[in-house]
Amino acid sequence: MTDPYKVLGVSRDATDDEIKSAYRRLARKYHPDRFTNDDQARKNAEEKMKEINEAYDTVQKIRKGGAAYGRPGSSTSDTSGNSAIYATIRTYINDKRIDEADELLEQMSIHDRAAEWHFLKGCVCACKGWNFEAQNHFNTACTMDPTNTEYRTALNRMRAGAAGYNGSYTTTDATNCNGCEICSSLLCATCLCKLIGELIKCL
């Protein structure tokens, strides 16, 4: 893995502001929108941009949580030296190679299963649509490492997803209301006709 500081072109003891300005400068330089005419150059720029973003995120994480360098987004509590495996599993999950990721996870011994193991297992379950178990693993991960925001976010996102399932009926219903509208307008029309009839009779 490349050194995120090198990617950003700053030294390890640079201040946060220096890093931010270095990131901004690079982001402007490699912004894909600047290469609209040349497809190849655009592709390269996109790639470079991705690298810069990742490096910036990593540096931010290292500075915020003091996470060990070389494991972007990994937990601080894991000291068992499984970082390489976890990184591979993360790549598999990102590439949607869920079965391979699951196999690697299952191969790890039960004693090695840190918070990150449960988080990744939860991700694998969620990808399979096994939402019940996914929540359990995310929960375990959160209990084992309460400070980790990544685990907490995953659990909360899942709950928020479920909370959003409501009221869709009323919206679909509103669009299908034509038949009802016709009925009610017909009713009104009938009433009016009767009324006019009565009026005429009175005259």
Add this chain to the structure above:
Amino acid sequence: MFGYITPMTEELKVRENELYKSIYCGLCSAMGEHICTSNRLTLSYDIVFLALVRACVTGENISVKKKRCMVHPIIPKNRANIPETLKYCASASALLTYYKVLDDINDKPTLKARLKQPSARRFRKKAGLPSLDRVIATHLAELSSLEKSGGSLDRNADCFGRVLGEVFSYGLDCPELRDMGVHIGRWIYIIDAAEDLEKDRKSGEYNPLSCYDVLPKEAIAVACTLELEAAYNAFNSIEVKNTELKPIINNILTLGMPRAQNKITGDKND
């Protein structure tokens, strides 16, 4: 199947409710016609839902007539006739009843369960649909071996989901419909496990949730709601041919089923 899939009637339009009831009536008489009279006793709302969905997707013509029957001998009731759909649903229902009886006997071979077996066998024979029968049998055999080995809730639910995926989409080339069936099946399995937890614990029967001391209500509720959402999305991505039935189905998916779910996962004082 367990009768959780009902509409929230108070939110249906009057004509939608009439149509729903007439399809219920039509299915009952189709069960009598295609299987046998005693099969009508096994009529369930879940199969009515299946009929609604299949009629909605295929767009088969629905004709409603007032008819009398044994249960309503004096005042005639509206009865919907959707020949192909209802015939299929009656057969599928008969097959599912057969496997339910078989499962009950395997769980606990009581006299009551055994007494049901001969008629269940007859239902299955009358149902026809040998290829569907085979698929259901394979998946359910897999499910029962998973349950014996103490498989996880989600793994078992997947297996049951595949059964319903097959039942929903049988004979129709519609992957979204299969998806919908899979999610409905997973929902039913999880809800059923949650509801039966207390009962199974007392009787010592198998329950995939028995490893939890207390029912993890929130996790169950979130997981079930996500299943419903997936089913809803799958259904609404289908270009259905009968738009009249769509609001009824959406009512069931977004109001009726969440209500059934709330009864089990919600707080007691709700």
